[in-house]
């Protein structure tokens with residue numbers, strides 16, 4: 034039996050297909066059509082049902098035969114995604130009418146995709162091109178299935194648009210609102226977030242150096258900084274709006290308050306991170322405060338400083354968006370979210386959320402890349 | 418006194434007591450010692466007898482709590498400010514974000530040498546410790562022995578007249594150690610540097626030194642000072658001569674006397 038090599042995912046997928054077939058009708062209109070064979074009731078999957086089940090069964094059964102992993106993964110990929118596409122396409126116009134077999138077939142397709150990813154991640158290709166491609170393909174399939182399940186469940190179960198719109202609607206909204214989204218990103222990200230982030234981090238860093246240089250400041254400033262960090266932004270934001278007006282400077286001020294303290298604390302901790310022997314070494318060279326700072330203590334503090342930069346990249350985005358809830362010109366991501374929620378334009382809210390998530394990931398990714406280049410010597414980086 | 422060279426290190430009734438949570442620890446007591454210019458002095462003794470502490474007091478990394486000490490006729494602090502000595506620590510203490518050549522360049526940058534002078538000294542000292550070809554490597558890409566050699570190159574590049582070395586070859590294998598012992602002796606002979614050298618090894622102390630200071634613990638103190646009668650030029654096989662073995666026996670007796678004091 035060396036030619037047969039079933040995986041639990043494909044066995045379960047076959048079982049689900051058989052149960053779905055036995056249960057019969059995929060949707061309520063189909064039940065109605067079966068009850069009245071004479072009437073011409075339109076229902077989803079008139080022809081596609083057999084095709085979907087057939088695709089899934091063939092892919093599952095072929096994958097049980099011993100093949101090269103690449104062929105097996107390709108068969109699974111095509112089967113799972115073609116079936117999922119047919120399922121989602123078929124339910125259009127019949128939202129909210131899906132019955133159990135619809136969800137069983139969706140689950141079967143998902144299992145095959147799971148098996149496909151499992152196969153791909155066990156591959157150890159020797160060429161670096163293939164390795165890099167795999168590093169992209171595996172998370173892409175993962176992400177695609179989050180969207181597929183989201184789309185299929187919201188449409189199939191007819192989840193109200195207000196509660197959770199399907200991703201296709203959010204995507205369409207993004208595509209149709211690019212100018213608005215663009216001006217919101219310019220207002221919130223390129224003005225409030227970036228300027229506030231740079232100013233807040235620089236201020237935190239400068240105060241940390243000052244506190245390091247002047248001992249009495251260290252005792253006085255750190256507790257006050259601690260208190261500032263505990264200020265709730267919900268309370269601070271309206272005050273900043275009163276001080277600095279409706280436009281982006283008040284949001285940048287909120288971001289500065291939020292990012293200042295993580296940078297201060299991490300830099301102070303980082304400046305204490307260099308070893309005793311290294312500092313004694315600098316003493317034997319009669320090295321002054323600044324050369325020791327530049328050549329030993331700051332490089333040793335870099336892992337801590339980048340930790341703060343990464344934490345702050347997320348905090349800055351949250352701070353700027355939330356601060357816009359408290360008064361803003363008629364542009365900005367936070368402004369858009371708060372007004373479109375009021376107008377029940379939930380797809381626009383989700384579009385802003387998607388853009389914010391993307392911007393946040395890019396921001397974090399850029400900081401993390403710079404970190405790898407700067408702290409290449411740190412065991413946590415050079416080990417991986 | 419007139420025929421003696423001027424004192425580089427001069428300590429009298431030197432004492433140091435650490436205040437720890439478990440009460441005071443007397444790391445040094447009543448140390449009287451004069452080290453003349455051009456001497457090679459080894460400090461030997463069981464661990465905890467204050468060898469590192471004595472070296473650190475000379476280097477102004479630790480302050481004596483009693484007695485007096487001068488370095489080059491100044492206080493240790495003034496001597497340190499004048500960059501009177503190079504120090505080799507027990508561990509390499511290289512900066513992981515600098516390549517080997519940039520690590521050697523570190524003290525040279527601080528004292529403000531020109532690029533050309535830096536490059537010349539880096540090349541010379543790395544060749545001296547057999548690390549030519551590893552200039553662009555990072556410390557964590559080298560073995561422990563190579564790292565320690567790089568740290569010796571760094572101290573040599575600094576080129577002070579007094580070299581303080583705290584068990585610099587302790588972590589190295591015997592072949593490398595022999596080689597570096599020869600190199601160090603040769604360097605000392607050519608440059609007339611004053612070297613204070615802490616070691617655990619009796620043969621190493623006898624082979625290198627013009628004087629051997631035997632120390633014993635609790636409290637850390639000097640129990641014996643042995644003048645070497647070996648010539649200045651010492652091939653490695655001098656270690657088999659009766660003269661060498663006689664000095665080694667004296668050092669061993671001194672260590673034993675210090676130990677029996679304990680029990």
Ligand SMILES: Nc1ncnc2c1ncn2[C@@H]1O[C@H](COP(=O)(O)OP(=O)(O)O)[C@@H](O)[C@H]1O
Pocket residue numbers: 435436437442443444463464465466467468469470471637
């Ligand atoms: N910073 C310190 N604080 C407290 N005790 C110390 C300190 N440094 C050294 N000692 C103690 O002083 C004694 C001598 O230490 P050390 O000079 O390191 O000995 P050695 O180098 O000969 O092994 C030991 O008992 C050690 O525990």
Ligand SMILES: [Mg+2]
Pocket residue numbers: 468469470583
């Ligand atoms: Mg020691």
